[in-house]
Amino acid sequence: MKCSPMKFIVSMCAMALACSAQNAIQHGEQVFAKTCATGYCHGVKGQSSGAPRLAGRGFTQAFINFTVTRGVAGTGMPSFATVLSKADLAAVVAYVAALNGIANPDAGAEGAAATSSEPALSSEAVRGAQLFKEAVRGFGRCSTCHEVGGLGIPVAAPIAQVPASVAALKALTTPNVKMGTLDGESMPALVLRDGRQGTLFYDLASLPPVERNAEPGSVKFADGSAWRHSSVIGAYNDAELDAILAYLRAVTN
Amino acid sequence: MRFWLMLLGIPLTICSALAQDAGATHDDWPHYGGTQFSWRYSALDQINTTNVKALTPAWLFQTGDYAENLQATPIVQNGVMYLITARAHVFALDAATGREMWNYKYPDLPRNIPGFVGNRGLALGDGRVFFGTKDNYLVALDQKTGRLAWRVNLDDARQCGCNITAAPLVVKDKVIVGGTGGDGAHRGYITALNTRSGRLAWRWYVIPGPGEKGHETWKGDSWRFGGGAPWLTGSYDPTLNLLYWGTGNAAADFYDEERVPTGADKSKDINLYTASVVALDPDTGKLRWHHQEIHDDQWDWDSAYEVLLMDREIRGRMRQVLVHLNKSGITSVLDRTTGELLGVFSVPEVQNWISGVTEDGKLVGRVEPQLGKTTTVCPTAAGAKSWNSMAYSPRTGYLYVPVNELCEDVTPNSEPAQEGQNYMNGSFPLKLAPGRTTYSHVDAWDPVTRKRAWSMPYKYVLLASMLATAGDLVFTGNPEGEFFALDAKSGNKLWSYQTGAGHRGASVSYAVNGRQYVATTTGWHVSVVGGAVQNLFPDQDWRLGSTLVVFALPESLR
Numbered sequence: 009m010k011c012s013p014m015k016f017i018v019s020m021c022a023m024a025l026a027c028s029a030q031n032a033i034q035h036g037e038q039v040f041a042k043t044c045a046t047g048y049c050h051g052v053k054g055q056s057s058g059a060p061r062l063a064g065r066g067f068t069q070a071f072i073n074f075t076v077t078r079g080v081a082g083t084g085m086p087s088f089a090t091v092l093s094k095a096d097l098a099a100v101v102a103y104v105a106a107l108n109g110i111a112n113p114d115a116g117a118e119g120a121a122a123t124s125s126e127p128a129l130s131s132e133a134v135r136g137a138q139l140f141k142e143a144v145r146g147f148g149r150c151s152t153c154h155e156v157g158g159l160g161i162p163v164a165a166p167i168a169q170v171p172a173s174v175a176a177l178k179a180l181t182t183p184n185v186k187m188g189t190l191d192g193e194s195m196p197a198l199v200l201r202d203g204r205q206g207t208l209f210y211d212l213a214s215l216p217p218v219e220r221n222a223e224p225g226s227v228k229f230a231d232g233s234a235w236r237h238s239s240v241i242g243a244y245n246d247a248e249l250d251a252i253l254a255y256l257r258a259v260t261n
Numbered sequence: 262m263r264f265w266l267m268l269l270g271i272p273l274t275i276c277s278a279l280a281q282d283a284g285a286t287h288d289d290w291p292h293y294g295g296t297q298f299s300w301r302y303s304a305l306d307q308i309n310t311t312n313v314k315a316l317t318p319a320w321l322f323q324t325g326d327y328a329e330n331l332q333a334t335p336i337v338q339n340g341v342m343y344l345i346t347a348r349a350h351v352f353a354l355d356a357a358t359g360r361e362m363w364n365y366k367y368p369d370l371p372r373n374i375p376g377f378v379g380n381r382g383l384a385l386g387d388g389r390v391f392f393g394t395k396d397n398y399l400v401a402l403d404q405k406t407g408r409l410a411w412r413v414n415l416d417d418a419r420q421c422g423c424n425i426t427a428a429p430l431v432v433k434d435k436v437i438v439g440g441t442g443g444d445g446a447h448r449g450y451i452t453a454l455n456t457r458s459g460r461l462a463w464r465w466y467v468i469p470g471p472g473e474k475g476h477e478t479w480k481g482d483s484w485r486f487g488g489g490a491p492w493l494t495g496s497y498d499p500t501l502n503l504l505y506w507g508t509g510n511a512a513a514d515f516y517d518e519e520r521v522p523t524g525a526d527k528s529k530d531i532n533l534y535t536a537s538v539v540a541l542d543p544d545t546g547k548l549r550w551h552h553q554e555i556h557d558d559q560w561d562w563d564s565a566y567e568v569l570l571m572d573r574e575i576r577g578r579m580r581q582v583l584v585h586l587n588k589s590g591i592t593s594v595l596d597r598t599t600g601e602l603l604g605v606f607s608v609p610e611v612q613n614w615i616s617g618v619t620e621d622g623k624l625v626g627r628v629e630p631q632l633g634k635t636t637t638v639c640p641t642a643a644g645a646k647s648w649n650s651m652a653y654s655p656r657t658g659y660l661y662v663p664v665n666e667l668c669e670d671v672t673p674n675s676e677p678a679q680e681g682q683n684y685m686n687g688s689f690p691l692k693l694a695p696g697r698t699t700y701s702h703v704d705a706w707d708p709v710t711r712k713r714a715w716s717m718p719y720k721y722v723l724l725a726s727m728l729a730t731a732g733d734l735v736f737t738g739n740p741e742g743e744f745f746a747l748d749a750k751s752g753n754k755l756w757s758y759q760t761g762a763g764h765r766g767a768s769v770s771y772a773v774n775g776r777q778y779v780a781t782t783t784g785w786h787v788s789v790v791g792g793a794v795q796n797l798f799p800d801q802d803w804r805l806g807s808t809l810v811v812f813a814l815p816e817s818l819r
Binding site: 041043048051052056084088089090143151160211214216217218219220221 | 378460685
């Protein structure tokens with residue numbers, strides 16, 4: 009059999025693709041074991057431990073991809089679109105495709121890159137990302153009021169400008185916080201809606217903030233407040249705040 | 262001599278009369294567990310053993326939320342029923358007719374919120390209706406109008422992997438709630454908010470932090486993600502002013518190497534305060550006492566279940582006791598003033614993870630799952646009893662417990678913790694217990710003698726809560742859709758009705774204008790335990806649904 013250079017290149021490419029697909033499937037198996045086979049869900053190798061069996065069901069790869077990405081409404085099957093990295097997602101889809109007898113599932117460029125790491129943050133920014141949402145700080149963590157990178161409660165508007173320094177962060181003013189008075193009690197308030205339907209606002213008197221819904225006209229607001237952002241970041245020391253700022257700079261730029 | 266004995270007898274009689282009624286509901290069904298003593302017992306006896314055969318549907322309510330099923334215990338106050346569905350649609354209904362008075366539908370959630378869809382109940386207090394959500398909000402509605410009053414986020418579900426599925430408990434001016442997530446890398450807690458303002462009153466972490474007592478029972482940093490989530494509803498004794506709650510298992514569930522300090526004595530407390538019953542001061546959230554039921558739980562035996570408070574004479578002395586069963590079926594009887602253990606018994610017939618339990622609660626012959634090996638364990642992580650509640654009748658003195666006889670093949674692994682992600686560290690496919698033809702039973706247990714008075718076997722599994730009444734009836738439903746009444750004294754089946762969908766929720770009894778009603782939720786649940794057990798009976802088609810069915814005697818009979 010003659011082997012033209014062109015054919016040789018094509019077959020090498022095919023081998024390379026097969027190899028990367030194989031890597032992706034292996035990686036997908038690991039992701040599956042940690043994420044999908046667990047608890048009362050799909051079981052080891054998709055053989056079911058409560059949720060539907062996934063092996064040998066004749067699923068197409070498009071169907072698997074759709075289901076994993078979108079979830080199934082009204083069941084325990086969530087969307088994994090933001091839970092898994094794109095690489096992990098592609099790999100796990102390829103693995104479930106393989107469980108359904110699809111010989112060479114297309115893991116795509118993302119799948120092929122499954123073993124490569126996420127875009128690099130500096131080590132300080134990585135530490136900042138951890139601190140931002142660190143569970144051990146309870147309601148004293150930043151994510152109690154800020155949503156960044158798909159985590160946290162969006163009480164405050166998205167962070168548009170990151171303070172230049174810890175000193176600037178501590179000096180941050182919050183003119184949008186007003187003083188609200190309801191039933192004779194005053195509280196710092198972040199107003200979401202104030203109209204004929206009623207008044208919806210965050211009561212910032214303590215953490216976590218309380219989203220309150222009051223009868224129309226029942227809350228009186230006065231501009232400005234004694235509330236300071238610096239009063240709610242006391243769970244962190246200056247070095248930690250520096251790391252958090254590094255993280256915010258990295259993700260907002 | 263006789264005179265003095267009579268004098269002594271008087272207060273005892275009064276005490277036991279009080280004890281007979283302390284946990285009973287009357288016209289209302291005010292709390293998740295009936296009263297805050299959690300007996301699920303109604304003092305109503307219009308429907309009783311002599312006339313239950315005539316029980317017939319009075320009205321139905323279709324919730325329209327058919328996403329999952331109806332698990333919530335309905336709450337009834339002054340002729341109004343409050344009901345919450347799987348996706349937190351809340352309804353106020355005329356409890357005599359089912360007419361809707363108002364509804365509130367919590368917004369649909371984005372699909373990236375992890376966890377299964379389900380809600381086990383709401384609570385009333387201070388003119389408000391309180392409930393938790395899948396995205397971890399505690400929500401307060403105006404009780405008269407259903408209008409939103411406030412809501413507070415207690416954790417980001419996307420980070421903690423936790424949800425609120427349990428009914429809250431209102432104690433004085435606080436609304437108190439636990440959360441799920443203890444099978445993931447998460448540190449469980451109970452949170453109390455002010456009923457009026459929604460502001461945080463306290464949070465009690467199941468796992469003590471550095472410097473706190475009990476922290477030394479954790480290895481290294483394992484306490485950060487050690488589980489223990491108290492995912493059901495507690496009880497409250499107003500006289501003692503003590504709040505009681507069951508806590509979940511430690512994580513990782515089936516593999517203890519990362520969390521147990523080297524050389525720890527497994528006959529003593531390990532990984533506090535997981536797998537325990539705790540007594541807290543409801544005003545401050547401070548721990549008053551604890552009793553750990555399973556030291557180093559390696560079977561996912563979760564002690565998160567309901568806590569029943571009752572007064573019983575034990576060894577000649579009237580005691581204020583607490584009865585608590587965990588997923589293994591080990592049931593503890595404690596003095597609820599101190600936590601002193603007064604007795605232990607185990608309810609499943611098939612049990613191989615221990616050879617027995619001693620009078621003082623020591624587990625004998627523990628068979629611990631081994632890394633990389635497969636061990637058959639009976640009962641299972643699905644529970645000798647599931648999360649649904651037992652009931653207690655002060656007339657018979659029996660606990661009514663639905664017990665399942667299943668086994669599982671546990672294979673532990675050592676995957677590292679990843680916050681909010683599953684951290685069971687084991688697979689545990691369920692199987693039927695060998696050599697049997699029936700796989701569940703309703704039992705009547707006396708918590709004082711620790712003897713089983715009767716047992717009514719059932720072919721499949723039983724996963725709905727029990728209801729006991731002063732008509733000496735015990736009600737529950739099965740997955741085939743049958744809702745039935747047993748004689749509380751004998752276990753004989755006296756009545757049944759095919760409701761059309763499987764039972765995975767709860768039933769309650771109440772009265773409006775002198776007419777007694779029995780209401781049950783219907784609808785099978787295919788997530789988690791419901792799905793896992795259904796796989797064991799592949800020829801069965803247990804139907805989903807979300808309908809409340811309410812029964813009463815015909816007007817002519819009452």
